[in-house]
Amino acid sequence: MLAYVLASLTAAVMQGLGTSLISLNLQQLAGPLQATQTEASWLMAAYLFPNVSLGLILFKVRTQYGIRNFCEIAIIPYVLVCLAHLWVDDLGLDILLRFFAGAAAAPISSVAFLYMLEIFPPEKKLNVGLCMALVGLALATPIAGLISPSLLDANDLSGLYLLELGLALITFGFIYVLPLSSPPRAKVISSMDILDYALLAVSMGCLAIVFTMGRLYWWFEADWLAWLLIVAIVTATLLAMIELNRKNNLVDFRWITSREIVHFAGVLLVFRILLTEQSTGAINFLRQIGMLNEQMTGLYWCILIASVASGFACAAVMKPGREAAIHLVALILLAIGSLMDSYSTALTRPEQMYVSQSIIAFGSGLFLPPAMAVGFSAAIKKGMSYILSFFAVFLFTQKVGAFIGSALFGTFVTIREQYHSAIMASRLLSTDPLVAARLQQYVGAYAKSTPDGIQRTAQGASLFARQVQTQAYVLAYNDAFFATFLIAVGAIAVLLLDVAWSNRHRLLPRPVPALEMPSTIHSSN
Secondary structure: OHHHHHHHHHHHHHHHHHHHHHHOOHHHHHOOOOOOHHHHOHHHHHHHHHHHHHHHHHHHHHHHHOHHHHHHHHHHHHHHHHHHHOOOOOHHHHHHHHHHHHHHHHHHHHHHHHHHHHOOOHHHHHHHHHHHHHHHHHOHHHHHHHHHHHHHHHHOHHHHHHHHHHHHHHHHHHHHHOOOOOOOOOOOOOHHHHHHHHHHHHHHHHHHHHHHHHHHHOOOOOHHHHHHHHHHHHHHHHHHHHHOOOOOOOOOHHHHOOHHHHHHHHHHHHHHHHHHHHHHHHHHHHHHOOOOHHHHHHHHHHHHHHHHHHHHHHHHHOOOOOHHHHHHHHHHHHHHHHHHHOOOOOOOOHHHHHHHHHHHHHHHHHHHHHHHHHHHHHHHHHOOOHHHHHHHHHHHHHHHHHHHHHHHHHHHHHHHHHHHHHHHHHHOOOOOHHHHHHHHHHHHOOOOOOOOHHHHHHHHHHHHHHHHHHHHHHHHHHHHHHHHHHHHHHHHHHHHHHHHHHOHHHHOOOOOOOOOOOOOOOOOO
16 A cells, blocks of 8 residues: 555655756756746746646547556656756747646656556545545645755756656656556547547647746737637637537537536636735745745745645545535635735845745635536546546646736736835935935945945945835735735635525524414305
């Protein structure tokens, strides 16, 4: 059992590091690749393009060819891609390799789930097993933040790829040693599935690029963003037209557009948007005020410990019928953590965010397992063919929803920063004695290093402008944290209303039926 748990955790961390190592170290990666941070961000977009959708068709692949064969073959391309990374230092080739790495890593999350579920009896798979599997998938980001500074110091960019290669080889060994229970094989793949998947992959991949790069190139400045969005919409429309006229669907659009599944997808999407407060908000806020991964080690440890604790807590309390109560607790914790972060200042350091980020990490670990268990149970009740449709909804809300939330959060921060910068600049007049005194302090700081008076004045003014921009960013992030708090409060209100409406017959007093008087029948003789 311990070997299966280690196999699951290794596979989960390995596939998660594919995105986490890149997103947390973009500044350090751009230099060796001789690229800007915006250009280096294409590494993320290239990885996500195939990764967001490939898990869907792979479900059918392992059903037709067997889980063991599927796992043994799936890990080999990832090992080869990781090995190729060690000899590549060109941005274009690196982007191409990240594309293949994203495709090769798509089956690994399934492997992580399967190995964790293998050790539990059937009645425990959808509560304890599911919680433990999701804990493994949540470990990648804090682990990447903890170990990436040492890896970069030791071997620069190669250190990150060496870690990926090492974990891939360990997972490779686990897969060939530890068998998995395989259901009976069945021929489930048809030629139309390949066409449908191609349309789905293009649609979701284009959305991944748009929402990953749109904020960096800005939404209305790059025409190619609009063309990618058009391609995504057209391919999704063609997919829906084909699927609605098929008997053996790849994705059942009628079922996923039903009230229950739309509600389920909306819940998961709101949850992913709320979680960007931690993955995108708090980490980027600390970077904006000058913190590096080395200085955020304690924060990553807090997130890691809280994520593991929440998984065990959720496994202990999760039972059918308790989903709404668990979601309510999770949303309250997310709201509390976001509200605490909304009072940050330019002097805030990672230590001041230990409590708030631990609360958010704990709440996030409580939310997803009950929601996924409910959706999976609904799919099983409808039949095995509906599991693919459930996975399509789950992949869209979790993977596409993650970068939609990140794009919305980042765009909101950018807009609010411009707003606060404009207001502060209009109030900071050079005739103000306080402003003049502060500007003189910044100019004086360059007195010993720059003998030229004009140059000292220019550098002092530039430093003053950067300080103003930092303050504007602090206010913008506080606005974003508070907006996250308001969304969480709104989600709490909607959840309470939904629970009240579902239980309205039990909450409202039943009307007492009127006593019926015996009727007198008059008959005439």
